[in-house]
Amino acid sequence: xxxxxxxxxxxxxxxxxxxxxxxxxxxxxxxxxxxxxxxxxxxxxxxxxxxxxxxxxxxxxxxxxxxxxxxxxxxxxxxxxxxxxxxxxxxxxxxxxxxxxxxxxxxxxxxxxxxxxxxxxxxxxxxxxxxxxxxxxxxxxxxxxxxxxxxxxxxxxxxxxxxxxxxxxxxxxxxxxx
Numbered sequence: 001x002x003x004x005x006x007x008x009x010x011x012x013x014x015x016x017x018x019x020x021x022x023x024x025x026x027x028x029x030x031x032x033x034x035x036x037x038x039x040x041x042x043x044x045x046x047x048x049x050x051x052x053x054x055x056x057x058x059x060x061x062x063x064x065x066x067x068x069x070x071x072x073x074x075x076x077x078x079x080x081x082x083x084x085x086x087x088x089x090x091x092x093x094x095x096x097x098x099x100x101x102x103x104x105x106x107x108x109x110x111x112x113x114x115x116x117x118x119x120x121x122x123x124x125x126x127x128x129x130x131x132x133x134x135x136x137x138x139x140x141x142x143x144x145x146x147x148x149x150x151x152x153x154x155x156x157x158x159x160x161x162x163x164x165x166x167x168x169x170x171x172x173x174x175x176x177x178x
Contacts (some may be wrong), residue, residue: 054119054144059094062073063149063168065103071163078103082155086096086166091175098124105176109134122151146170 052060068083078087088108091099100108111127112132122141126134131173139151142165149168156158 053117054115057144057146058115058122058149059092060146060157061170062173063090064171064173065166066169067167069165069167071161076164082164083166084152086153088170089173090168099175101176107178110178115141
């Protein structure tokens, strides 16, 4: 009799706990290590779905710059001199090309992009309209999930103790026409 009471009690406890899980995404369950890592915005790149590559996550939807945080965790306004050049909408296409626009839909840059297989670095090749390379840039990715894309910038390339994390979240903003 006691074993059946214990089993019944365990079943009653399990039902409410199962209802607490967030089943709002179509992604596969993450491991506890991935979940722990995803909670840290300064951890190495994390993925919400281990079946997706970092490139697939980045190209899954458009991104909008929504926040910036310095090395101390202090929020910086998007108009801050160390932030404003990185603000806008970004459209990373699965074919390896990208378009970026300001928040008022003015073209910023376009070109080619890649993400390292480990998801720790994004490389962009910005091009002018005739396809000539204007510059290339590698950015350290600190978080890459289906709900957040964050990369680190250094206002002074010679001082890695001072940095700004540029935070993007998915958006449904339609891509402007060039």
